[in-house]
Amino acid sequence: MKRTNLEIPSCNDCRQVHHTVFKHLTQDELDTLNFEKGCNHYKRGNIIFHEGNKGNGVYCIYEGILKLYKTGIDGRKQIIRFAQKGSLIGFRSVLSNESACTTAEALNDISLCFIPAKTFVALVQNNRNFSMNLIQLSCKELGIANRFILDMAQKNVRERLAEVLLLLNETFGKDENNILKISLTRVEIANIVGTATESVIRLLSEFKKDKLIELNGRNIKILREKELERISDVY
Amino acid sequence: MKRTNLEIPSCNDCRQVHHTVFKHLTQDELDTLNFEKGCNHYKRGNIIFHEGNKGNGVYCIYEGILKLYKTGIDGRKQIIRFAQKGSLIGFRSVLSNESACTTAEALNDISLCFIPAKTFVALVQNNRNFSMNLIQLSCKELGIANRFILDMAQKNVRERLAEVLLLLNETFGKDENNILKISLTRVEIANIVGTATESVIRLLSEFKKDKLIELNGRNIKILREKELERISDVY
DNA sequence: CGTGTGATTGACGCCTGTCAACGTCTGTGG
C-alpha cells in the first residue's frame, strides 16, 4: 500500500511550511525535522492510520486530501473532518498518549511527511512558540467539534447537507467552472452529514430542482450560496 | 448574581490541586497563582460566562457542578459537557484567542477560582510541564467530542439516553442509596441527549418499566448497568 | 460481454418531534 518516496521534499522548499504550525521553528529545528522525517505517498483508499492504533508519529500533508473518520459499531463511518495541504494530523493521539480516535484515509493521491513521535514531542517541549501554536490548533479543533455536536443534535438532514456543501466550498474552493474542487461519492457525503446515502441523493436532487446547485456525477456546482446559507442556518 | 467571597481558599490547602493541571506548578508559581486569583460563588442558574464573549480568564472549580452548553438558532440548548470539582473551564477561548464557544452555568451552589488570562498564559509559556498537561487536556477533550459526534450521528435517542445515564453515573457517581448524585431536570437530560423532553420522559418510563432504573422525581437509581451498556452500545 | 460499484427511485413504516391538555409541586402574596 504505502510506498516510501526516494525524493523527500525539503521543509526549506515547502511552500506550505509558513502556513503551518511549523512556521515558528528555528532554522536548526527545521534542519533536524528535515533530517528525521520521512515522506510517503498514498493512493485513494489507502489508510494512513487506523482508529484504535497507537500513533507513533504525526503527519504533515504535503499534497492531497484525506478524510478522518470514526467507525460505529455496525461499521458505518462518520467523517469527523477533512485535511489537506499544510494540515497536521495524528498529533492528538501522540500528545495525549491515547490511541488514534479516528482513521485517516486518502481521498486522492497524497504525499505526507511523517514525523516520528519522539522528534515531534521534543519540538513541543523545547519551542515555546511551537507548543503554543499546537495548543491553539487543538483548541480550535475543539471549538469546531463542539459546533458539530450542536449541528448534529439540532439540525435536520436537509439543513446539515446544505451546511456541508458550504463547508466543502469554503475548505476546498471551486475550479474555474465554479465546480467544487473536492469530489466525493454520495456515500462519503452521507458519512459527513450523518445520514443514509438515499437521503443525500434525494435532497441533492431537491436542491437541484430548486436551482440551488447543479449536479453532474460527482461534480457539484453551487448556484445560490446565500440560499444554502439560509437553509443551513434555519433561516 | 455573582458575589466575591471574602475568604479565598488557598491553592496550598486545596485538596484538588494535585489532581488538576496545576499539579506540576512550582511553589513559586503556585504562590503567584494564589496571589492573583480570585474566588467567586454562584447559585444554581447563574451564568459564569456566555457563549460568544471573550474569555478574560479561566476558572478552576473548587466546589460544585456546572454545565457547558451551546445554544441553537431557536434557543434550544445542547449540553456539551459537565464540569465539577478540580476541572478547569474557559481555557479553550483564552488559549485560542477565540470567544467562548459555550455558556457555563451553575447546576448547584458552586465556588470557582478565577485566574486572569494574563496570569494563566504566563504559566503556560513558562512551565513546560504545565503547557504539556494543557495540551493533553485539550487533546483528550477533543477525543471525547469526536466520540460525541459519532454518537449523535449514529445512535438513536434510546441508545443515547442509556449512554447518558451511564455517563452521569461514571462522572458523578451514586450516593449510599445507589442514587445518581447529580440531579437534573428532564429538560436538562433532553439537552444532553439531544432530543425532546417528552422523548426523555417516555424512554425513562420505559427503562423503569423494564426494571433497568428506578425513578423518584429527579432521583435516578440504576438497577441494571450491564443492560444499559448493552442498549447504549447497540447490543 | 459479464461483473461490480455507485447512483437513483419508489414503497413502506417506525422513530421522534410537536402540540395540546392535564397533573404535581412549590413558593408567594393576600
Added chain:
DNA sequence: CCACAGACGTTGACAGGCGTCAATCACACG
C-alpha cells in the same frame, strides 16, 4: 391558611422526517 401562578413532569394524538429494503439504471473495467 388558602388561592394562585408558574415551573416542571406526564400522557396521548398525530404527522412527517428519515432510515431501510428492494429493484433498476449507469458506467467503468477486465
